[in-house]
Amino acid sequence: MQTRARAKAQAAVLTVILLSAGACSKSVQTDSGSKGFEQPPVQAEADKAPREQTGPSTTSKAPREGAGKEEFQFPRGGQEPAKEPEIITDTPQVGSLPADTTAPAESSAKSGDVRVSESIAVAKAGPGEAMAEQQNGGQLSEAQAGLMDVFFAFDSWKLSEDGKQALARDADWLKANGNQKLTIEGYCDERGTQAYNLVLGQKRAKAVQGYLAELGIPPTRMAVISYGKDRPFCREQTEDCYQQNRRGHLVVGGK
C-alpha cells in the first residue's frame, strides 16, 4: 500500500476581482422543466478501504497544474516510435462552423446590473418518421425478402457456422433478386460503452459484408452501417435479449 503524505496546502492569494458582468444576451425561453430528485440507488464505495475509494482527495502531493503532467513517460509498456502524422492528401471535405451572428452582450457597466437570459433554439419536429415505424418497416421488408439475420457471440464479430449458413441462403436470395440493394446493419447488446459498441457493430456488419462478398455478392451492392447498442431489438436484461441484439441485420431496398 502506498503511504500517503498529507500535504497541507497553503492558501494562495485570493484577489477579489469584480466579476465582469458577462451577460449572455440571448432571447428568453420558458423554464418549463420539472424534475424530482431521487435517492441514488447506486452508492459509491463506503465499505471498502475508504482511502482507496476517495479519488482525487487522496493524492499524495499537491499536483502541479498543467506543466508536463500529461507528458510523464509512463514506465510500463513500449512506445511506438515517433512518427509524422499522415496528412490525408485525398482531403475529405471539412465543413465550416457558422459565424457568430448573435447580438453582442449587453453592456451592464452602466449600472452594474447583470442581465440574465438564455436561449437554446428548440428544435421543431420535422417530417422524419418515428424510428419504431422505420425499424418495423425494415424487418417487414426483410421477412418478405426471406433474408436471415446473423447473430454473434459476446464481444465478437466472428461468424459462426450458423451465421455462415444463414448468409449462404441470403446470398442465394440476393443473386436471385439482382436489383435489390442491401444494407447490413451492425448491432450490439446493451453492455459496454456506447462508443466501443459502435465500433463492434461496424465490425459485425463488415464481417457479414465480407462473407457475402466471398459468396459472390458485389460489394457495390452492399452498404454497411453500425448502430452499436442504439435501436435495440429488445430491452430486457436477459441473455436471450442480449443475444437478439448481437446481430448483423440485413435490409433490402436501401438507397
Add this chain to the structure above:
Amino acid sequence: MLLRIGLVIVVAMAAGMAAIMESGAADVFLEATRPDFQKIPVAVLGFRDQKMADSPGMRLTEVLKADLRRSQIFAVTDPARLGLTLEGLNGAQNVLFKQAADNGIAVLVWGQVAAREPDLVLDGLIYDGVKQEAVASRRYVGAPSVLRQMAHRLADELVYRYTGEPGIAKTKIAFVSEQRGARELFVMDYDGYGPRQVTADGFLSLMPRWSPDRRFLVFTTYRSRTKQDIDAIELATGKRVTLISMAGLNITPAFSPDGNDLAFASSQDGNSELYRAELKTKTVSRLTVNSGGDLSPSWSPTGRELAFVSDRGGSPQVYLMSADGSNVRRLTFEGDHNAAPAWSPRGNWIAYVCRTPDRQFKLCLITPDGQKRVQLTSGQGVDDSPSWSPDGRHLVFSSIKDGKSHIYMVNSDGTDLERLTSGGVHHSSPAWSPA
C-alpha cells in the same frame, strides 16, 4: 486559462480568521475534496419578495442553497437554528452580523426580489462574517422564467469571490434522450432542470460534445439515414452544418480546448482510426495507424495530449498520445475492458469506464502517469460516458439499471450521487458544458 488559486480558510470557533497568504509553491490549486479542506460555512437568510405569487423568494433560496452545496466549497448552514432570520435584518443589522460571525458563519447571503414589468429584479447581498463587512451587492434582471438562472449566477458569484474560479451553477449538460423511438440531443441545466430539445431528426443523434465557447454541439448524426456524419449545431440559432462525412464510422468527435481542432474516429481507412481536423485550414491528419480499432479521443486541458481507446492489444484499453499522434503509450493495465476516457479539466485525473472482475461496467479514475487508480462507482448497472464539470470536482455519467438509462452527477470522490433525469426510458451520453 482558468485562474488557479488555492484557498484554505480555517474557521475558528469564536472568531474565524481567514488566513490568506502568498503560496511559495506555484500553481497549488484548490482541492475541495481533500479530507482536510474546510468548507466555508454559509447561511442564506432568504429573499424578500413582498409575497409575490409563486414565492420567488423561497424558490431562489432553495436553488441557491443547492448550488452552494454542490460547489463543494461551502457548508450550507441553517440560519434559523441560530435565530438568524431575514426579518432580523430589519432591526439592528450589526447585532445580527455579529451573532453570525460569533457562530462561525463566514458568509451571509440575503436579498430581495421585486417585479419590474415584465422582468424580475433580484438584489443579492453578501456579508463576510470573517471580515465583518458587506462585500458585495449584485443586481440581476431577467424574465420570471429565468429565476433559477439568477440564483445560479449569484451562487457562481459566491464561488468566484471565495475561490477565484468560475462556478458551475450556470453550466449546462447536453445529452441524448429517447423520444418516441428516436434519440435526440437535449440540453438541460447542470442540476437537471429545464431540458430543451435541440435536434428533431426523428432518428438518431449521438454523443454530443461542446465547443469551448459553448456555442456549438458536435455529434454523430444519422440524419441521412444511410450513413453517419459528424454535424455541428449552433445552440442559439439551430443552424446545422456537417463537419465530417468520411466513409464508414464517423464517431466520438471532440473539440480541442482551443476550439481549433476536432479529433474524431472514422473507419474510412478500413478500421476505426483517429483523425484530427483543423477547422480553419480544413486539413485532416490521421493520428493512428494500426489494425486495431481506435476511438474516443479526449483532449488534455493543455491540448497537447489525447487519451483514447484502442484494442490494438487485443482488448479495449485506454492509451495516451501526443496530439500529433506520436508517443503512444498504454495507460490502463488492470481489467480486460477499459474505455470512454475523459480527461479532467484540471489535468490530474482521467475518468473512464472499467469492467470490474464481476463483469460490471463502472467508472474508474486513473492519474495520467498511471500510478494511481480508483474505482468510483459500484453496484449494478452499466455506467458509461463520464464527463467532467469545468471545475473538475464533479462528473456526470449515464447508468442503465432495470432497463432504464438515466444521467447521474457525482463528486469526483464518489460522494453525493444525484440523479439528474426523471421520466422517460433512455437518457444517455451526457456532456458537461464549459464554464
